[in-house]
Amino acid sequence: MNIALDMMGGDFAPDEAVKGAMAYLSEASDPAHLLLIGDETRVQALIQQYPLKPGYFTIIHASQVIDMHEHPTKALKEKQHSSIAIGFHLLATGKADAFISAGNTGAMLVGALYSIKPIEGISRPTIGAYMPRENGKLGLLLDAGINADCKPENLNQFAILGSLFVKHVWNIDNPSVALLNIGEEEGKGNLLAQATFPLLKQNELIHFIGNIEGRDIFLDKADVIVCEGFTGNIILKMAESIFDIIKRRNIHDSYFDRFEFEQYGGVPVLGVNKPVIIGHGISHGPSFKNMILLAIKIIETELIEKIRKSFKAQ
């Protein structure tokens, strides 16, 4: 198993990516092979400082970096020697089994959509956001911002993708799915929610429990919450800002500590043909380690194959 890791992505690259790789390799009993994509000189130098278990990694030189604020499509096209472009090339050619980056999110999405491509039958791949609950569990909210305008059918597909992820990767049997709405009864909400409800209700691939409201997001009401990416992104950013405020005000609370989304590593792009994990720009070592573990879990559980089968059966 080969996991490609973009060493140049994120605010603290490549140092934190190296630290994450070191932590993973030293803790895993039978580690996967890591393909470390980045500036060879810099990565080599860092490995002196943070030694990696020998024999379990290969450095793949990338002479370019796509910066956080570059235009995704343009940058990917023009910077063929960037770590992100190389990562997708390795993934597309089968040399890597998963690709992880905390770099330019847009470029990661464009790469996932255009080089790895959506699974047949899926019109809109999605990324989610983890919503912590007081009982220690997590909910998966999707879409978290890549699909700002959605059709009912998109939300219906997000529901299936989210359910399969939560079931296989989080080991939750028969995960519950709710539609985020502004009212509990069927028929409530905006036109999109009204039209989505019957689709979810009829969808035999999911366990739909109905509408939930904004007040229910942090309660353990549904394992999977679906909404369009505009609302989803506002929710995610708002939750992140709550964590910032909690920290700024010096509040120490074990629940609100779990609003530090960095700790979860990253989120998978669900609905594309290979495992692609996107990390937060501020990712540190533990996040990179967690993203490697998530990529391995997705590969080992054959999530992508299971998604493919679900959509083929429809």
Add this chain to the structure above:
Amino acid sequence: MNIALDMMGGDFAPDEAVKGAMAYLSEASDPAHLLLIGDETRVQALIQQYPLKPGYFTIIHASQVIDMHEHPTKALKEKQHSSIAIGFHLLATGKADAFISAGNTGAMLVGALYSIKPIEGISRPTIGAYMPRENGKLGLLLDAGINADCKPENLNQFAILGSLFVKHVWNIDNPSVALLNIGEEEGKGNLLAQATFPLLKQNELIHFIGNIEGRDIFLDKADVIVCEGFTGNIILKMAESIFDIIKRRNIHDSYFDRFEFEQYGGVPVLGVNKPVIIGHGISHGPSFKNMILLAIKIIETELIEKIRKSFKAQ
């Protein structure tokens, strides 16, 4: 000045409404006259317990109550002797200068839209939600849930309504207006946000500062934040749930205490021809007092007349 108060609205009616009236009348140096609409016997009995300054109130008997979960339009039509129906009758006939209720929100909105009617030129009246900022200020987010689907022109009108309210009632000169979006640059966002941006930019009645994101809602970036009511309602309910969690976890913090939305009293229905204030169902005495004060401020600042002039000039 006559302020009509629904004594039967809210979870703790009529007790808390009487307490609020008592607090208002005892604290005001030159109080307005209150029209207390509700079950006369019950209200009279409560006044023994919570005495009201004599000569400053009139009890107006209402033999019916619209419950919190009744269908608004149906209930208003069938219960002509309900406190809400009577309140709107008093308002429409000029016997009251403002109407306040913490009762069935839907019935209050239907009453406002159909008996008081929107101001000419306003296609969608709106209600907002107060977003507390760490510096002690408040932001006004609107729409907070009554207009689930909006056109760009609706958001543009919300921006004007919000600006006028904040300017006159909160005394903030040249209030800043932002468009809630999922990206900062012009051109970002869903189709609605993309189409709304240029309207706001060209609107000479407002001080538009551009897009803000979910992370900025609790920062003091804009006095007025506009969005459609679906997202707005999710934000409001999510903020309310944060307060619930803060309380449940026994966190004591002066900033998060301001997430208890009850303390603000209620929100005005902006864009209708008379002052209508809707309170939270869980309103207690201080909320009712604050709603009376808000109604008076709206009357004294001639907000409705100023809104009317702004929309006439367009």
